[in-house]
Structures are given as C-alpha cells and as structure tokens.
Amino acid sequence: MSLxxxxxxxxxxxxxxxxxxxxxxxxxxxxxxxxPDSQIYPELRRMQADGLLDAEQVPWGKKQATKTQYTITxxxxxxxxxxxxxxxxxxxxxxxxxxxxxxxxWAPDDDEPRKRLxxxxxxxxxxxxxxxxxxxxxxxxxNPTLARRLETSAPEDHERIIAYKRFAYAGKxxxxxxxxxxxxxxxxxxxxxxxxxx
Amino acid sequence: MSLxxxxxxxxxxxxxxxxxxxxxxxxxxxxxxxxPDSQIYPELRRMQADGLLDAEQVPWGKKQATKTQYTITxxxxxxxxxxxxxxxxxxxxxxxxxxxxxxxxWAPDDDEPRKRLxxxxxxxxxxxxxxxxxxxxxxxxxNPTLARRLETSAPEDHERIIAYKRFAYAGKxxxxxxxxxxxxxxxxxxxxxxxxxx
DNA sequence: CTCAATTAACTATGTCGATAGGTATTTGAG
DNA sequence: CTCAAATACCTATCGACATAGTTAATTGAG
Numbered sequence: 001m002s003l004x005x006x007x008x009x010x011x012x013x014x015x016x017x018x019x020x021x022x023x024x025x026x027x028x029x030x031x032x033x034x035x036p037d038s039q040i041y042p043e044l045r046r047m048q049a050d051g052l053l054d055a056e057q058v059p060w061g062k063k064q065a066t067k068t069q070y071t072i073t074x075x076x077x078x079x080x081x082x083x084x085x086x087x088x089x090x091x092x093x094x095x096x097x098x099x100x101x102x103x104x105x106w107a108p109d110d111d112e113p114r115k116r117l118x119x120x121x122x123x124x125x126x127x128x129x130x131x132x133x134x135x136x137x138x139x140x141x142x143n144p145t146l147a148r149r150l151e152t153s154a155p156e157d158h159e160r161i162i163a164y165k166r167f168a169y170a171g172k173x174x175x176x177x178x179x180x181x182x183x184x185x186x187x188x189x190x191x192x193x194x195x196x197x198x
Numbered sequence: 199m200s201l202x203x204x205x206x207x208x209x210x211x212x213x214x215x216x217x218x219x220x221x222x223x224x225x226x227x228x229x230x231x232x233x234p235d236s237q238i239y240p241e242l243r244r245m246q247a248d249g250l251l252d253a254e255q256v257p258w259g260k261k262q263a264t265k266t267q268y269t270i271t272x273x274x275x276x277x278x279x280x281x282x283x284x285x286x287x288x289x290x291x292x293x294x295x296x297x298x299x300x301x302x303x304w305a306p307d308d309d310e311p312r313k314r315l316x317x318x319x320x321x322x323x324x325x326x327x328x329x330x331x332x333x334x335x336x337x338x339x340x341n342p343t344l345a346r347r348l349e350t351s352a353p354e355d356h357e358r359i360i361a362y363k364r365f366a367y368a369g370k371x372x373x374x375x376x377x378x379x380x381x382x383x384x385x386x387x388x389x390x391x392x393x394x395x396x
Numbered sequence: 397c398t399c400a401a402t403t404a405a406c407t408a409t410g411t412c413g414a415t416a417g418g419t420a421t422t423t424g425a426g
Numbered sequence: 427c428t429c430a431a432a433t434a435c436c437t438a439t440c441g442a443c444a445t446a447g448t449t450a451a452t453t454g455a456g
Contacts, residue, residue, distance in 0.1 A: 002294050003442085009301045019404050032297040034290035039443065041406055067405070077304075084305035088294050088314065090321050092232035092414095095370075096200050096286050099230040102366035103207045105351075105359045106275075107282035116286065123288050153303075160391050161303045167387055168300035171380040172293075178376035182369040189365055193358050201412085217434050237413065239436055265435070290444095403452070412443075422433070 003043055005083045006033045008052060008076050013149035015071040017058070018044055028145035031134060032168060044070055052076035097179075101186060110194055113186070120183040128176035131169045138165050201241055203281045204231045206250060206274050211347040213269040215256070216242055226343035229332055230366060242268055250274035295377075299384060308392055311384070318381040326374035329367045336363050 006029045010021060021044060022037040035043075047070075048055045054073055057066040097120055104113040137143040141150075146165065150158055204227045208219060219242065220235040233241075246253045250273055255264040295318055302311040335341040339348075344363065348356055 002292070002297060005301075006297060009297075009304070012304075017404085018406075022405085029297070029300070031291065032300055033292050033294075036444065037405085038407075038445085038447095080301070080304040081306050084298065084302065084310050084314075087317055088298065091294075093229065093325075093370075094200070094231050094413095096231075096289075098366045098369050099200060099204060099207075099227070100282065100286065101369065102227070102230055102363050103203075103278070104282065104362040104365075105355060106207070106210075106278040108279050112282050116282075119285055127291075157303060163387060163391060164302040165300050167384055168296045170383070171296050171299065171377075172291075174376045174380050175373070178372045179369075182372050185368070186365055189361060193361060215434085216436075220435085232413095234414065235435085236415085236417095236437075398456095400455090401453085404450080405448100406450105407448070408446085410443100410445085412441105414439100414441085416437100416439085418435100418437070420434080420436100423431085425430090426428095 001083075002033050003035050003039060004047060004052075005080065006030075006035070007040065007043060007047065008072060008080050008083075010145065011053065011070055011072045012077065012080065013145050014152060015069050017067045017069050019067065021070065024145055028143065031130065032172075044068075047076070050075075052079050104190075110190055113190055117183040117186045117190070121180050124176040124179040124183075128173050128180070131172035131176065134169045135166055135173075138162060138169075199281075200231050201233050201237060202245060202250075203278065204228075204233070205238065205241060205245065206270060206278050206281075208343065209251065209268055209270045210275065210278060211343050212350060213267050215265045215267050217265065219268065222343055226341065229328065230370075242266075245274070248273075250277050302388075308388055311388055315381040315384045315388075319378050322374040322377040322381075326371050326378070329370040329374065332367045333364055333371075336360060336367070 006025070007021065010016065010025060010029050016024065018041050022040045025035060025040060044053065047053045052073060052075055053070040056069045056071070058069045059066055097116075100116060101113070107113050134143075138146060141147060146162075149161065153161060204223070205219065208214065208223060208227050214222065216239050220238045223233060223238060242251065245251045246268065250271060251268040252271055254267045254269070256267045257264055295314075298314060299311070305311050332341075336344060339345060344360075347359065351359060
C-alpha cells in the first residue's frame with residue numbers, strides 16, 4: 001500500500017514514464033520509502049489496471065519502440081486523499097541493531113561490539129547528512145520533483161507543501177540523532193564494563 | 199538471518215520445543231525482532247538441518263504423540279559468535295509515518311493529519327511503556343528467559359548480560375521518545391499553518 | 397564509422413513475512 | 427462421564443521485497 005501511495009505522490013507532480021518514475025523515485029520519495037525498479041514497473045501496471053493512472057504509449061527513439069507514460073487520474077487523487085484518511089498499521093518491531101546489542105555477550109571479544117556500534121554511528125551519521133541535504137534542496141528549491149509539484153499547485157498551498165516535506169525530513173534527522181546518541185552510550189557502557197573487569 | 203540469530207539466542211538459554219520457542223519468543227527476544235509462529239517452526243527445522251540445533255523427539259500426552267525438543271549445538275554457539283562478528287546490513291528506509299507526513303497536503307482537511315500524529319504518539323507511547331516494563335522485568339529478575347540464561351552462565355558474566363539487555367531496551371525508549379517529540383512538533387506545525395491561513 | 401558506454405525498459409526467481417487456517421491432546425466444569 | 431475450552435503443534439497460501447539478470451536503442455569517443 002505504501003509503495004502505491006509513494007508512486008501516486010510522485011506522479012501527482014506530473015506525468016512520468018516507468019523509467020522516469022523509477023529514477024525519480026530514488027531522488028525524492030525513495031528517501032522515505034525505498035523500492036527497487038523491479039517493484040515499481042509491475043506496480044505501475046497494477047495501478048493503471050485499477051484506474052489510478054492513465055497509460056499512454058509515446059514513441060521512443062527512431063525505430064517503432066514506445067515507452068509508457070503514466071498520468072494520475074482523479075481516482076488516483078482520491079486514493080491519495082483516502083490514504084491520508086486511513087490510520088497507519090505499524091509494522092511489527094524488527095530491529096537488527098538492538099537485537100544484536102541485546103546479545104553482545106556472545107561476541108568473541110569487546111572489540112566486535114565496539115565495531116558494530118561505530119558502524120551504527122557511521123550509518124546514521126550518513127542518514128542524518130542525507131536528510132539535511134534533502135532539507136537544503138527543499139529550501140533552495142533545487143529538488144526537481146518538488147519544483148514540478150509546486151508548478152502544478154496553487155501558490156497559497158506552497159508554504160504548507162514545503163513545510164510538510166521539511167517536517168518529514170526533520171523526523172529522519174531526529175531519528176538518526178537518537179540512534180547516534182544510543183550507540184555512543186553503548187560505547188561508554190563497553191568502556192565501563194571493560195574497566196570494571198580489570 | 200536475524201530470525202535465526204534471535205532463535206539461537208533464545209534457545210541458548212535452554213532447550214525448547216517448537217511450541218515453547220514460539221511462545222517464549224513473544225515475551226523475550228520477540229520484543230526486538232518479531233516473528234509469527236508460522237516462520238518459527240520451519241526455521242527451527244532448517245536450523246536443525248544445518249546443524250545449529252539438536253532435535254530430540256520427546257513424548258507428549260498419554261498417546262504416542264511426540265513433540266520436538268531443540269537444544270543448541272556447539273555449531274549453534276559458534277554461529278552466535280559469528281553473528282556478532284558480522285557487520286549489519288541496514289534495511290533500506292521504509293517509513294510509513296514519515297512518508298505520510300511528507301504528503302499531508304493531500305489530506306481532505308487538517309483534522310486527518312492531526313489524527314495520524316496523535317495515533318503516532320499513542321503508538322510510541324505504548325512502545326515506550328513496553329520497553330520500560332521490559333527493563334523493570336530485567337531489574338526485578340522476573341523475566342523467565344533471562345532467568346534461564348543467567349542460570350546457565352558464569353556469575354561473573356551476569357553483570358554484562360544484564361547491562362546489554364537494559365541497553366537494548368534503552369534504545370527502544372530513546373527511539374520512541376524521538377518519535378513522540380517529532381509528532382508533537384508536527385501538531386504545533388499544523389496549528390501554526392491553520393492560524394496563518396485564517 | 398564502429399564499438400563501448402549509457403540510457404531506457406523491463407523480467408525472473410527466490411526468500412521473507414503476514415494472514416489464516418488445521419488437527420491433535422489435555423483440562424476442567426457440570 | 428462428557429463436552430467445551432484451552433493447550434500444543436504445526437501447514438498453506440499469498441503478497442512484498444531483494445537480487446540479479448535481459449533486451450534494445452542512443453550517444454559519443456577515437
């Protein structure tokens with residue numbers, strides 16, 4: 001369901017071919033909901049079958065090749081509103097890093113947990129930077145998908161459209177910072193356990 | 199891989215039948231890595247086939263019915279250590295709540311985003327309470343799986359075994375608090391956008 | 397002009413996980 | 427003693443997702 005919503009949100013900004021959608025996905029909505037190409041193509045076809053998208057064959061290249069261009073329909077826009085009206089069903093907890101940490105005593109030595117926590121910090125530091133870049137891209141108006149979206153919407157809505165996207169990425173930053181702080185606490189814990197056993 | 203690790207961690211505390219494992223799972227390691235029964239039974243069989251567990255048929259009831267009791271092998275313990283030595287591969291970002299928030303402008307009215315954020319706060323408030331209860335259970339030594347684990351391990355290791363589990367749940371609490379703070383910020387944002395458009 | 401790299405558009409295959417069953421056995425209430 | 431509820435132990439099915447391809451057209455370097 002979320003992939004469908006993410007694609008609707010993407011295509012609501014303007015028509016896309018499958019390839020466009022797959023590529024644009026990665027640099028916009030894909031930061032919040034990842035999907036590989038192999039999921040995007042069939043989902044677009046299903047969405048067209050369900051009436052959420054219109055599909056048009058447009059020529060591609062000099063030979064008789066064509067590509068499929070998708071446009072959001074009114075039903076697609078209604079589906080987006082419906083999505084906003086539906087409570088989320090939260091996925092059950094599945095957190096590798098916390099699971100691993102709960103069983104650090106199985107590590108052959110203290111160095112391994114230290115490495116895992118350091119990797120955790122590196123991963124979420126990069127995630128935080130990525131989110132910050134997204135926010136910078138929003139503020140400087142150089143995100144192409146957002147630019148298309150703003151062109152096709154009323155000027156009085158621009159403020160909130162931007163505010164919501166900033167807010168979503170601010171959440172990613174907050175999450176990343178919580179993970180970094182946790183892992184740093186873990187490094188201190190390892191330190192104190194090492195010292196207490198000398 | 200994580201399900202396997204979670205089951206090894208569980209069974210390292212003492213032998214379990216499939217049913218035992220499935221039930222105990224939910225009240226211990228399942229708080230960090232959820233899995234339904236339908237995944238646990240076949241995974242136990244695969245782990246036995248791979249030599250990580252020994253399986254013994256023990257009688258069950260008065261008729262000739264039996265149940266399968268699994269015990270961790272040395273290979274299983276080595277697999278746990280190996281798991282601790284392997285860097286995590288982080289799952290690609292997939293966050294329904296943040297995706298939804300990024301497109302709040304599609305909501306039919308301001309009330310729907312407010313509901314979603316309120317639900318988000320409720321969900322993570324419960325998650326935080328659950329993690330706090332786990333920590334309390336650890337501190338008061340009334341978590342049965344932990345109790346078994348401590349019985350079968352050297353007293354000098356008890357401190358760190360407990361510390362790691364507290365640490366893992368502390369991470370869940372930190373995560374939950376970050377989500378709650380984020381959603382509250384969102385409620386304030388909605389408020390300010392409503393006021394600015396009157 | 398030709399060939400390698402890039403762009404465009406997908407498909408195949410397998411595993412993970414969610415949902416929803418099903419079938420024995422035991423326990424305890426009346 | 428018998429019948430319903432609870433306990434114990436699984437299985438089937440399907441969609442989501444990951445990994446790893448394939449095919450065809452276009453562009454640009456030499």
